[in-house]
Amino acid sequence: MKFLVCILFLVLTACNSDKVELAFGTVLNNQEYVLEANLDVLALAGEDSLEPESMQTKLKVFSTLTQLEVYDDGSARYEMQVDSVDYSSNKRSVEELAYMEKYLQTQNFQYKIASNGTMDTIFPMENFVAVDGINELEIPRLFAKIQPVLPDHKVGAGDSWERHHSFNNKGSLTTVYKTFRVEDIFYHDGLKLAKLNLGVRYKQLEEDASIKLESTDFLVGKGTMLFDLVNGQVYSIHLEFTGNLNVADKLNNAQVPELKMHQVLKLERRGDHG
């Protein structure tokens, strides 16, 4: 009997040793990241024979992440400083593109990661104030969308978890559901990395005086993340969203043709990728 208990103990210990802790590091020197957001939207063909219409936008943000403070409960506060921006869109004029790049460069922000791995709050800095109806992009929104929610316990290959978080989206509460599954844990270039499969889904609903925008179903995002286990940092994330949208143009009192959207979001630590 004692022999069996010993064997069981050894097996459990061996299993547990394969588990790793996915947590953001408590010591972070300035780390540079590149965030990319490419959006394609197509107006689906209707009964009329008009030419198809589409929008293509590309945004690339070079930024530096700094850890500002670590609290006793294990949570930490970070600041993302925007260093430079490349932006293009086929739906904006040359002057608007120049203005947008300049404006995006002001969007430094801070956020807090709670000890259970959730992103607590995003604090726009005082020089970044979004105005409804002006159609300006928001880097913190893109960052929150791609940011992982880490587990509060050790995990190994094959383990999965699901978390959700809600945020106030221009007056309405949006809940984003995120699922994670550890696919592999491996060594690469001297780093110990965890590869995770990601799944994200949420309903898009926004309404103001000019527009009502609603996804026909859940918008679905799929992708992968590599997490640097040694430094407790995101190494890279690649996430693709697809979905269809119903849009009511309240300014013109018209229903816009159904829109099909495809968005690719990437976050990469600089210096690690050629």
Place this chain on the structure above:
Amino acid sequence: MGRSLAWVLSFALIAFASTPFPLKSKGNVVLQKSKSPYLLEDNFVLGASDTLKIEAGVTVKMGSLAKLLLNGTTEISGTVDFPVRFIPVDSTESWNGIHFIATSSPFSVKYLVLEKAFRNTVSNAEGVFENTTFIDNYYGVRIQSSPLTLLRNCSFERNRFAISVASSTIDAQNLSVRKNVFGLYLEGQVDFRGSKEGIVDNLEDDVRYGSVASGKERVPLSVWQRVETAF
């Protein structure tokens, strides 16, 4: 090296010669001629219960990222001899703009000069611009979802879009809209009262209607841009 030093010195002189844009005092912000010029480098947000008053003769120099977001009571009281002026710190750069968004009290603007902003807006708010000059802006003024905006003796020159209106009611008297790229740009349901007689000599069009109204496209530009910001 010499030019850089000269630029730094000239910026320092501008900064020292200007009064920092004041912080709120008991919900009121007053800009006085005796302390002019003021310097605003980034954002000023006027809360819904706050009041901004600007006296005649005040000049505000705006940094390249500066904007005023006015959600409270706003009175800008220039005179013919002493107008209020918002100008860029660096004459080669634009600044963000002034945004009137208060729904609880109408704004009152008299003898104001707005120069080289990217975009000045009236959004859901109502009020009056009297003897106001919009010059060298990208959007002179964009008026969206305004129950009523009065334009009295206003002039627009060298803007890209002098007056851009979407789903609003406008009452214009004695306008001078000349030498802009587009004079009056209308989108959606617009109730334009008054006279368009002064909208002449603009480079592309004196009056242009939005793409949907003209039947060329199914999705207007404003909708594309709004969809982009949702993601």
